[in-house]
Amino acid sequence: MSGYDIKRELTRLDWLTGTISFGSLYPALHALHKEGLVTVDVRAQQGKPSRKVYSITEDGRQTLEQWINHSTGDNASTRAFVMRLMLADSHSMTGLITQLQQRRAQIITHREALKQNAGTAGEGVELGKRLMLDYGLVLANSELAWLDSKLDRLLQQPLASEGIRGD
Amino acid sequence: MSGYDIKRELTRLDWLTGTISFGSLYPALHALHKEGLVTVDVRAQQGKPSRKVYSITEDGRQTLEQWINHSTGDNASTRAFVMRLMLADSHSMTGLITQLQQRRAQIITHREALKQNAGTAGEGVELGKRLMLDYGLVLANSELAWLDSKLDRLLQQPLASEGIRGD
DNA sequence: ATGTGCATGTAACTGGTTACATGATTCG
DNA sequence: CGAATCATGTAACCAGTTACATGCACAT
Numbered sequence: 001m002s003g004y005d006i007k008r009e010l011t012r013l014d015w016l017t018g019t020i021s022f023g024s025l026y027p028a029l030h031a032l033h034k035e036g037l038v039t040v041d042v043r044a045q046q047g048k049p050s051r052k053v054y055s056i057t058e059d060g061r062q063t064l065e066q067w068i069n070h071s072t073g074d075n076a077s078t079r080a081f082v083m084r085l086m087l088a089d090s091h092s093m094t095g096l097i098t099q100l101q102q103r104r105a106q107i108i109t110h111r112e113a114l115k116q117n118a119g120t121a122g123e124g125v126e127l128g129k130r131l132m133l134d135y136g137l138v139l140a141n142s143e144l145a146w147l148d149s150k151l152d153r154l155l156q157q158p159l160a161s162e163g164i165r166g167d
Numbered sequence: 168m169s170g171y172d173i174k175r176e177l178t179r180l181d182w183l184t185g186t187i188s189f190g191s192l193y194p195a196l197h198a199l200h201k202e203g204l205v206t207v208d209v210r211a212q213q214g215k216p217s218r219k220v221y222s223i224t225e226d227g228r229q230t231l232e233q234w235i236n237h238s239t240g241d242n243a244s245t246r247a248f249v250m251r252l253m254l255a256d257s258h259s260m261t262g263l264i265t266q267l268q269q270r271r272a273q274i275i276t277h278r279e280a281l282k283q284n285a286g287t288a289g290e291g292v293e294l295g296k297r298l299m300l301d302y303g304l305v306l307a308n309s310e311l312a313w314l315d316s317k318l319d320r321l322l323q324q325p326l327a328s329e330g331i332r333g334d
Numbered sequence: 335a336t337g338t339g340c341a342t343g344t345a346a347c348t349g350g351t352t353a354c355a356t357g358a359t360t361c362g
Numbered sequence: 363c364g365a366a367t368c369a370t371g372t373a374a375c376c377a378g379t380t381a382c383a384t385g386c387a388c389a390t
Contacts, residue, residue: 020378020379021378021379021380023378023379023380023381024377024378024379045386046386047385047386047387048385048386048387049384049385
């Protein structure tokens with residue numbers, strides 16, 4: 001894709017992925033190119049600046065896979081998790097399962113922390129805090145349910161190597 | 168609270184609220200003080216730097232209320248929504264209802280965008296994208312259900328001014 | 335006519351983190 | 363005896379945004 005394409009796609013999925021400005025996207029792309037993680041295919045156009053279509057290199061793919069699997073354990077960020085989900089095709093099925101399991105562990109930890117907060121507070125707590133904790137709890141439980149259903153399905157099939165099917 | 172307290176509280180609720188480093192928290196507190204939005208109560212201690220307990224001023228409370236109600240419509244950020252939830256005590260019940268309704272509208276918009284993405288893609292889509300869209304959809308629906316249940320309850324009671332009860 | 339989409343890029347600015355400085359007390 | 367908690371603060375650094383520059387094509 002081109003930088004412009006990437007931005008468009010990110011903007012479309014803004015809610016899930018977040019987006020970045022061109023001011024940081026273009027320089028980032030230049031850096032990746034300099035490091036040899038992507039190649040550029042310059043396609044001239046009349047009237048417009050030439051489209052620069054980037055493709056990932058083997059080196060880049062390796063670096064990416066490294067990133068996907070580097071210490072998800074401590075790193076929380078929902079955004080990073082969504083990114084890893086989106087890149088599911090780039091890692092093995094066991095890798096994907098690991099991602100989901102790690103996320104599951106994180107959410108459980110998080111949920112326990114919330115419960116503890118709610119418990120400590122008791123009844124004298126302000127409406128705001130109660131609302132917030134309830135909100136967090138509900139969302140955590142929904143996400144857990146989702147993770148469990150996905151994990152169930154993925155663990156059922158005796159890893160068919162390349163025949164992963166999500167629905 | 169003191170800067171230290173604020174950081175501790177934010178760290179405890181990290182998942183929901185996020186946190187900030189002291190390097191930005193302390194200067195921020197200084198700025199608020201200079202602007203007269205908070206007062207400081209310096210409490211000397213032996214061995215430790217004196218604790219500086221901040222309290223919001225009337226001016227600060229007004230500015231805060233202004234922030235709570237300023238254009239939630241376009242401003243998406245889940246973090247900001249959680250913050251507004253937490254500050255529920257600082258605004259009227261009608262204000263709170265407005266917050267929830269605006270959030271509801273946002274999520275619906277977001278969900279539609281996701282559906283459209285999923286529809287456009289069809290079957291040839293990569294596993295990753297399908298997973299991500301499914302994830303987003305499930306969470307959006309859970310949050311909508313939560314919002315609806317809260318709104319139902321709040322709209323039921325004919326605004327008892329100060330007798331809001333969330334559970 | 336005015337704005338939106340296409341398409342790239344740089345420079346100034348800003349808001350944050352990281353790293354440092356200081357120092358007593360308590361827990362394992 | 364080292365690590366964590368308490369408690370504040372500044373300076374250097376970094377990663378991002380905003381604003382600018384360029385310019386055609388198409389729709390309202």
